[in-house]
Amino acid sequence: MLKGNRKYITLFAAIFLMVMAGQYFIPKPIDWRRTYQNKDKIPFGSYAIFNLLNNTFTRNVTTNKQTLYNLNNSNQPNSTLFIANASINFNTSDLTALFSLLNKGNDVFIAANEIEGELADTFKLATSVRFYPWFEHPDSLFSKEGMRLKLLAKNAVKKEYVYNKVSYDYEFSNFDTTRFSVVSVNEDKNPVLIKTKVGKGNLYFMSVPDVFGNFYIVNHPNRFYAYAILSLLNKPTFIWDEYYKTYNVKKDSFLKFILTSDALYAAWMILLITVILYMVFEGRRRQRAIPVIPPVTNTTLEFVNVVSHVYFNSNNHKHIAEERIRYFYEDIRRRFTIPTHTIDDHFYQLLHQLSGVTHSDVKQLFSYCERIKKFEDLNEPELIELNRLIINFNKNSLR
Numbered sequence: 001m002l003k004g005n006r007k008y009i010t011l012f013a014a015i016f017l018m019v020m021a022g023q024y025f026i027p028k029p030i031d032w033r034r035t036y037q038n039k040d041k042i043p044f045g046s047y048a049i050f051n052l053l054n055n056t057f058t059r060n061v062t063t064n065k066q067t068l069y070n071l072n073n074s075n076q077p078n079s080t081l082f083i084a085n086a087s088i089n090f091n092t093s094d095l096t097a098l099f100s101l102l103n104k105g106n107d108v109f110i111a112a113n114e115i116e117g118e119l120a121d122t123f124k125l126a127t128s129v130r131f132y133p134w135f136e137h138p139d140s141l142f143s144k145e146g147m148r149l150k151l152l153a154k155n156a157v158k159k160e161y162v163y164n165k166v167s168y169d170y171e172f173s174n175f176d177t178t179r180f181s182v183v184s185v186n187e188d189k190n191p192v193l194i195k196t197k198v199g200k201g202n203l204y205f206m207s208v209p210d211v212f213g214n215f216y217i218v219n220h221p222n223r224f225y226a227y228a229i230l231s232l233l234n235k236p237t238f239i240w241d242e243y244y245k246t247y248n249v250k251k252d253s254f255l256k257f258i259l260t261s262d263a264l265y266a267a268w269m270i271l272l273i274t275v276i277l278y279m280v281f282e283g284r285r286r287q288r289a290i291p292v293i294p295p296v297t298n299t300t301l302e303f304v305n306v307v308s309h310v311y312f313n314s315n316n317h318k319h320i321a322e323e324r325i326r327y328f329y330e331d332i333r334r335r336f337t338i339p340t341h342t343i344d345d346h347f348y349q350l351l352h353q354l355s356g357v358t359h360s361d362v363k364q365l366f367s368y369c370e371r372i373k374k375f376e377d378l379n380e381p382e383l384i385e386l387n388r389l390i391i392n393f394n395k396n397s398l399r
Contacts (some may be wrong), residue, residue, distance in 0.1 A: 030043065036245060038051075045214050046212055055398050057230045064242060068090070068093075070148070071097070071101070076233055077105045077106060078236060079237035080235040082238065083099065084241075085239040086246055087114040087247055094119075095122060105199070107202045107235055108204070112125055113209065115205065127170045127171065129168070129169065142164050146169055147169040148163070149185070149186055149225060150184065151228055161224075163211070167210040169186075170207040172207055185230070193207075198351065208231075318375060319376055320383060324365030329369075343367075347366070352359060365390065
């Protein structure tokens with residue numbers, strides 16, 4: 001059959017391989033969808049900010065994948081619910097559960113370009129777009145200056161955060177000024193973040209959810225704007241919503257599809273019974289003894305034990321201290337992404353802010369490390385003190 005047609009088969013196979021290779025090596029286009037989901041690493045996903053929440057802004061972060069009604073029935077007071085999406089439209093049941101959550105003392109933060117339906121009618125809210133890239137590709141908008149945002153807090157009123165035009169620029173065009181207070185504005189002094197008290201809790205509305213996207217969080221100077229907003233939400237429990245997302249498409253499994261049909265369910269049960277009977281009768285007939293394979297020994301622990309005894313018996317405390325300091329500095333660079341070649345007051349202040357360890361403890365630790373580097377010899381108590389300071393720093397650090 002192949003005789004005489006081999007060259008055509010070879011040509012077809014070559015073309016097929018070239019197409020597969022081309023598809024494999026072609027760069028994947030950037031996904032500019034605004035999903036705001038905590039699993040997405042695309043520019044406007046929320047993977048970065050979600051993973052910064054734990055041990056940075058709060059110690060208890062949970063994910064909500066149910067309606068506000070169900071959340072209200074299971075939720076404990078004194079928590080913050082964070083909802084981010086391109087648009088928000090609650091029904092009557094959602095709105096009732098929202099007020100119940102707030103009356104219990106919970107805070108609710110809603111970030112959306114458009115607030116619609118009963119939620120907008122209840123609070124008399126309306127947003128308007130100042131710039132929307134209808135016909136422009138996102139790649140052409142990076143060099144164009146867009147909205148300028150700033151907080152109205154006394155310690156941040158002079159700081160302005162400039163975003164490029166790749167972000168959607170919305171503002172509140174209508175809200176109840178007697179009920180809401182303005183927390184943040186754009187360059188036209190129109191509000192983009194407002195706050196009100198409802199019952200025992202606080203309700204926030206924000207018109208620019210893009211500020212929480214990965215694009216403006218990962219190594220971007222405007223990430224401090226998002227950090228400042230999150231610092232307002234100081235409840236001990238932080239609930240990240242994944243239910244009210246546009247791209248939260250719930251897919252049923254193939255098993256659920258089978259169980260919903262009587263014919264498929266009967267065929268599925270016959271298949272399972274047949275497989276079980278085959279395993280019972282045919283499996284027993286052909287089963288052989290399973291050889292016992294000894295587990296693989298962990299030689300790494302033996303190596304560590306040998307090396308530790310070598311260091312212990314050498315009594316070279318200076319060398320051990322230098323190795324301890326070198327690995328500790330490398331750990332600082334990895335965890336906090338700050339250089340350690342210059343140890344000064346700026347370094348102490350920066351590490352104090354990032355780690356949460358007191359400024360005096362940071363200065364004491366690194367001053368002691370730098371002094372040890374200059375020692376010609378080191379005794380055992382000094383080495384123990386170095387190890388104690390490093391352990392205390394790691395124990396008290398937030399990261």
